[in-house]
Amino acid sequence: MKIGCPKEIKPQEFRVGMTPDAAREAVAAGHEVLIETKAGLGAGFTDDDYRAAGAAIVDTAEEIFARADMIVKVKEPQPVERKRLRPGQILFTYLHLAPDPEQTADLLASGATCIAYETVTDARGGLPLLAPMSEVAGRLAPQVGAWSLQKANGGRGVLLGGVPGVAPANVVIVGGGVVGTAAARVAVGMGARVTVLDRSVPRLSYLDDIFHGKLVTQYSSAAALAELARTADMVIGAVLIPGAAAPKLISRAQLRDMKPGAVLVDVAIDQGGCFETSRATTHQDPIYEVDGVLHYCVANMPGAVARTSTQALGNATMPFMLALANKGWKKACADDRHLLAGLNVHAGKLTYEAVGVALGLPSISAEEALKI
Ligand SMILES: NC(=O)C1=CN([C@@H]2O[C@H](COP(=O)(O)OP(=O)(O)OC[C@H]3O[C@@H](n4cnc5c(N)ncnc54)[C@H](O)[C@@H]3O)[C@@H](O)[C@H]2O)C=CC1
Ligand SMILES: CC(=O)C(=O)O
Ligand SMILES: [Mg+2]
Secondary structure, X not given: OEEEEOOOXXXXXXXXXXXXXXXXXXXXXXXEEEEEOOOOHHHOOOHHHHHHOOOEEEOOHHHHHHHOOEEEOOOOOOHHHHOOOOOOOEXXXXXXXXXXXXXXXXXXXXXXXXXXXXXXXXXXXXXOOOHHHHHHHHHHHHHHHHHHOOHHHOOOOOOOOOEOOEOOOEEEEEOOOHHHHHXXXXXXXXXXXXXXXXXXXXXXXXXXXXXXXXXXEEEOOHHHHHHHHHXXXXXXEOOOOOOOOOOOOEOHHHHOOOOOOOEEEEHHHHHOOOEOOOOOEEOOEOEEEEOOEEEEOEOOHHHHHHHHHHHHHHHHHHHHHHHHHHHHHHHHHHHOHXXXXXXXXXXXXXXXXXXXXXHOOOOOOHHHHOOO
């Protein structure tokens, strides 16, 4: 199979879909790997690194899309990339379709087979291709929130850990999954007073066990979050209902009850965001203010640490990328129901129910798609 990896074109996105290691494995398995020139530079990989791995360097994205049977990327395809997809081509990348009707319409129109990293599952109920980036975004969340809290950035002027004689900041984390746990680890390490809310009591028990009393756990009811938001310096949104649009957990009216200069870090923004007033921002212009409360809503946070993120993502995607290339998408998905769970669009049909529900569109099951 010809596997193509274009350079990412989303603003300030420095990750790349294939590492030289992944390219080397694909070439060893008998595939042809096409990498757009300079695609890896932002993550510290040169064209020569890819050439040494046996890949061919191609001058333009157009040529990659025209020649490749499978496109491997990081971010959802941008409008110009969507126009280049064609029936029968495989697209393997993050999609986040539930909050994105335009992208969904374009992917349906393309006729391509689109497998979303974020809905591939594993045997333990996890999301193995989302988890590495959630680890990164979770670790970054208190760091970017702490930066936003600095006075020069519009924040309250509060230091997360306080100092002797001055209380630390209150950090509230909504959602105690991969992002929430990683965020808690860093926020606790920075000396903040941390509360984590989740709807899963087993998950709260796990957090209670691993943090040995260094944070407070709380069942995520609307009333509990409203109460905690009032005294929070930072609220980190880290909820997920896989594939679906994020539930809105803090309303605009509630912002008036929050401390002026407090910050909302909405990591769940790629699924539409879990605060009513969230809208996606970029690394170039990451924060904005509504009713005195700062919002940090960057939808590709891991792009800020592109080298770490590219390596972590590449480790996780490699076995699935190889299965798709070795067997073709149909056999690879038929053999592995966890990879099949990643199928979101095939031949003009939506194949992921939660996306259909979020967008009011009809969908078929991924199993049915295997027969088309
Ligand atoms: N902005 C960015 O750059 C990035 C965003 N993300 C996003 O972060 C979000 C979280 O991802 P993960 O931690 O990997 O998901 P996860 O599935 O590991 O954890 C989500 C947690 O949310 C909990 N939850 C669901 N509804 C809730 C509610 N109403 N209140 C409290 N908790 C609730 C679940 O029980 C679960 O424990 C996703 O939307 C993901 O796409 C992930 C990586 C990068
Ligand atoms: C998960 C995701 O969307 C990202 O890493 O950008
Ligand atoms: Mg994202």
